[in-house]
Amino acid sequence: MTKSLQDLIDESIFISTEYQARLAEISNGSDWSVDFSAPSFTLNSDSSVQLNPYLLGTESENRGSWIWSWQELGHFPDSVVSAAIQARESGGQHSIAELTTDELVLSDGLARRLTLAAKALTGLYAHYPVSAGAGVRAWILLDGDALELEAPTVNRMGRVMAETLKSNTIVNQQRAVDSYARLRGAHIAWDTEATAVITATDGALRLWFDEGKISGIESAEPQADSAELNRCAAQAVALREQLASERAEIERIAATEAAQQIAAREEAHAEEVRQRAEAEAAAERAAAEAAAAEEAETESSAETGESTSTEQPQAAEAPEEVEGVVSTDRVYRDAEAPFDQDPREDAQPGRVTTSAIADEEIEAEPAEAQVAETEAVQSSEHEAEAAETSERPSSVAVGATEDEEIDEADRRPGAFRVAGQAPDLEAEREEAARRPEKKDDKKKGFFSRFFGL
DSSP, X not given: OOOOHHHHHHHHHHHHHHHHHHHHXXXXXXXXXXXXXXXXXXXXXXXXXXXXEEEEEEEXXXXXXXXXXXXXXXXXXXXXXXXXXXXXXXXXXXXXXXXXXXXXXXXXXXXXXXXXXXXXXXXOOEEEEEEEETTEEEEXXXXXXXXXXXXXXXXXXXXXXXXXXXXXXXXXXXXXXXXXXXXXXXXXXXXXXXXXXXXXXXXXXXXXXXXTEEEEXXXXXOOSOHHHHXXXXXXXXXXXXXXXXXXXXXXXXXXXXXXXXXXXXXXXXXXXXXXXXXXXXXXXXXXXXXXXXXXXXXHHHHHHHHHHHHOOOOOOOOOOOOTTOOOGGGTOSSSOOXXXXXXXXXXXXXXXXXXXXXXXXXXXXXXXXXXXXXXXHHHHHHHHHHHHHHHSOHHHXXXXXXXXXXXXXXXXXXXOOOTTSOOOHHHHHHHHHHSOOOOOOSOOOHHHHHHTO
């Protein structure tokens, strides 16, 4: 049957009160000194009084949390943290999250509640909160011969229960009374759910319950003889010994977990150191590369400046020939570029017309050595044409005469127009109508396309 955290608190609350009273008797107002490395819990007023400390965990008001001592093993001896691990293992069997979660948000009374629950699972019923400074308290369980209780008596048990009931810690008082009698080695008999009789060496007490709470206590007839009381006492001792034996096994578990956690921390630390070293090395390499690049850039800039100052200006490259484009140097070979000349002082604004010159009309000037030969060839060609014309039929001659008349008309100069006068659009249209259209299958050049000619 699983139990809750409150169930464990109810089971240990009464016997915890009696052990705390015993610890107060030993202390007699004196402080204690704890040494976890020994480990020992020593009374300052009497160093011969020593107990065994078991560190459960710490609560911190500044941190605002409770941390179990098994969260990070290897810092304390295995025996010191064995009780905390024992509470964790048993708490896991009951699925109690408060006992299996390494860190808990601190709340009012949480540390005391966890300590009471751990008492029920470990058989260690005395505790002591040690101040560690800076708002931190370490809660420890204690064990030792000096804490051994005398045989139970109903008189003492009655006072313990009465003192404990002043607090509101108990929820199920019937569970608390039954557990106290069994852990203390007394005999308990339940007449009904509402009444129970506790028998000890000095007599018996009857407890009345109303809705699960103690409503009255009175003397009663003993329900067990001495033999039965001895058997009950032996059962209580056996339970504590069983829990102590389990704790010894827990120490081996603690040693194994501590070794694993230490190895993991060392590996993590080594990895952190390695990553830090790699990062530093990478930063150094980057800085060195940046410095080298800057130095190389400085040297390159200096060399570029020197080479620029020593270089001679290069001659301008000849313009590239573009197909379909006619440059003016083919038309005006021996003349200055007309567009580079300044206008005349007496020039007046007027209408400017342009016309394209076909490539076939542009002829390169012949060299002086070829002039005579060219004139001779042209003379012979004219004589051959004249002889051929005289032999053609009359119809062809008439056609030739008409062509000559058209050419003659084209060669007549048109009306002279002074710059600045309004254009005679009608005369221009008649002139364009008389001019024969020339068929040109050749693709127009850049100038023709650019100016729309």
